[in-house]
Amino acid sequence: MLGKEIVIDKEKCDGCGLCVKACHEGALALVDGKAELVRKDFCDGLGDCLPACPQGAITFRDPEPRPSMGPSTVSLECHASPMSGYQWPIQIALVPPTSDFFRGTLVIAADCTAFTLDDFKRRILNGRPVIIGCPKLDDRARFDKILTILKENPIDKVCIVRMEVPCCRALTNIVNSAAAQCGRQVKVVETVISRGGAMVPADAAPAPGIISL
Numbered sequence: 001m002l003g004k005e006i007v008i009d010k011e012k013c014d015g016c017g018l019c020v021k022a023c024h025e026g027a028l029a030l031v032d033g034k035a036e037l038v039r040k041d042f043c044d045g046l047g048d049c050l051p052a053c054p055q056g057a058i059t060f061r062d063p064e065p066r067p068s069m070g071p072s073t074v075s076l077e078c079h080a081s082p083m084s085g086y087q088w089p090i091q092i093a094l095v096p097p098t099s100d101f102f103r104g105t106l107v108i109a110a111d112c113t114a115f116t117l118d119d120f121k122r123r124i125l126n127g128r129p130v131i132i133g134c135p136k137l138d139d140r141a142r143f144d145k146i147l148t149i150l151k152e153n154p155i156d157k158v159c160i161v162r163m164e165v166p167c168c169r170a171l172t173n174i175v176n177s178a179a180a181q182c183g184r185q186v187k188v189v190e191t192v193i194s195r196g197g198a199m200v201p202a203d204a205a206p207a208p209g210i211i212s213l
Contacts, residue, residue, distance in 0.1 A: 005061050006043055010034050012057035022052035024136070026166045042165060092133035093142045095149075101129045102153035108146065108175055109161035110134060110168050113193045124161055124191070135162075135170035143174045150182035160190040164200060 006027075015033040027042035028035055028049060035057070037043060050058050087101045107130040114120040114132070124130075131149075133142060149155070160175050162168040172190060179186040194200045 005045070006037050006049070007059045007061055008035050008037065009057045009059070012055045013053075014055055014057075016054065018052040018054065019049040019058060022049045024048060024167050087129055090130055090132050092131050092145055093138065095131055095145075097145055097148040098152050099129075102149055102155055104128070104155065105157040105159060106131070106149070106155045107159045107161060108132075108171070110163055110171055112163050112168075113161045116163065116195070116197045117193050117199070118197060124159070128159075133171075135174065136167040146175060147178040147181055150178055150186055155186060157187045157189070160188065162190070162192060164192050164194050 013034045015030060015035070017030055017035070019035050020028045020030060023043075025039075025042040027037055027039045029038045030036070031038065035053075045060070047060060050060070087099070089095050105128050107125060107128050109124070109130060109132045111132050111134045113124075117123065131146075135143070150158070158175055158179060160172055162171045176188060179188050192200050
């Protein structure tokens, strides 16, 4: 959960289920006729459910502050180091669609994956070009650039890397659609990362054209 914590007033809740439908993260469910936060770890704290409730039964509160670590906090200095296949930029919104590094296999990854999977660069990139974005928070129009990238560059394979959370599945649909419209054969494979940082099997019934790793 990010930022705020959700609070549901069971007395006000009439069990209409509109908040459950509005929650794209799958964090809410109806339990015994009342809305309930069943997956706190799925809640992003952005409040999509708030305006959906006609009874005003949903509010947010600031989470209790965590104990300060005080003097034990250490400042880390980050150093950039040379690597095979180095490229910049990597954000979908910023990368030029005809960049000369777009060739062969392209990795299209959700933002969170690189910070969730240990050793992401070695295990996933291995020198291959990459673009990143968030299918939930980024403007959907930015992802239209993926189709242009596939049309204008000699890319024959796309590796999708996404989180297992529901909102991240949109990345699969976006890439699959772009591959189908680019006018040539592009192989699409998918790797799914769990919230705990492990690679997990893709959905049992992948979307057409998606090959599970």
